[in-house]
Amino acid sequence: MTLFKDPGFNFNGLLALGASGYGAGEVGEVLTAVNAINKAGLSAQTYTETFKNLGDQLMEAPQGSKPGTETTRFRALRAAQYYGQALFFVLGSDDPGSEEQLYKAGRGAWDKFCKLCDPAPVTANIPYGKTPLPVWFFRPDDSVERRPTVILTNGSDGQNVDMWTYGVAAALERGWNALVYDGPGQGQLLYVNQVVFTPHWETVVTPLVNWLAARSDVDSGKIALTGLSMAGNLAPRAAAFESRIAALVAMPGVLAPWLGFPPEVREILTPDKEETNNIWNKEVVPELPPPAAATMKKRIEPFSVPAMLEAREGKMFSDFYTPAKLIESLDITNVVGRIKMPTLVLDYDYEQFYPGQPRQMFDKLTAPKDYVKLTTATGAQLHCSPMAPQQHCEVVFDWLQEKLSGS
Known part of the structure; x- marks a missing residue:
């Protein structure tokens, strides 16, 4: 499972490789980039430059033919992935000042992908403080049928494309709606608007729930909330104070990011x-x-x-x-007991960032709860199962469907 000898670079490379299962990467492209980086000598510079160039190539038309809509769409999705890979290490590169520009390149690829979806996600800016929250509301079709909806919360350094891999595609396959958003400390709000994280994530989620509940194509009794990576802290914090959330998933459970x-x-x-x-x-x-x-x-x-x-x-x-x-201040140890809705806490073999915390969160929960550890036996080890997002989504959405089927 080793792409790079450095564990930080290796983890990111595995995320790009695993995203191939949902079209947000291509095995051959990723491994070719890995080989090129290793040949040049692994560094933030070679990693950033190689993946940025790959993103640039995919945003251009492929050689030899006029691309159809689907080709253009998924090339843009993969480009968003590769720009995100470059963005993660740009501060250690020779050109750290290009960070905002590189973020915008990835955001442009994501927006291009979204515009070519059928139906295209509904986009909006939901009021939040002085800086509204950009949202992308994905639907299986453009009917007004009321459907279960999942709000997908990213972590401290992920991009929108990660939410496609860890929830949007799986939700659409099951006939669910999915809401993707940038909160404070994330995406546009961080890199462009310069708004940092807040310990009061309920002030972020409540406006999202208000917006969803007002829509005719959302079953307001079946709104779920998930949190990936450090959002395994943010989403539970919000759910402790937002009672309209019908089910919660922490991926993994994180009581104290500082630890x-x-x-x-x-x-x-x-x-x-x-x-x-x-x-x-x-x-x-x-x-x-x-x-x-x-x-x-x-x-x-x-x-x-x-x-x-x-x-x-x-x-x-x-x-x-x-x-x-x-x-x-993001420590939620003392508020987990306020959570009332059914909660799934995920854990992973060799969890490298928050070891032990998922089980600690599970033990503190007083709501109906389940604990699942994804394991090495099926290649789902490490933080957020970078090599197995399809397994990850199967666990999450089977549980959500079971808990919300009778709501």
């Missing part, structure tokens, strides 16, 4: 801002090797606009305290 950082990083944070930032700037930053520095820039940017802007200039952020406190 997903290594202990040596968490130890930097002290109760005093000045002391914390002195430790960070004088003791930690000078000793960080470039790959570790790039990783920290990437992990912190959704929680700090100054950190993101400094990273785009090739600099390390100087205020560690403020984003660290924001991440710490």
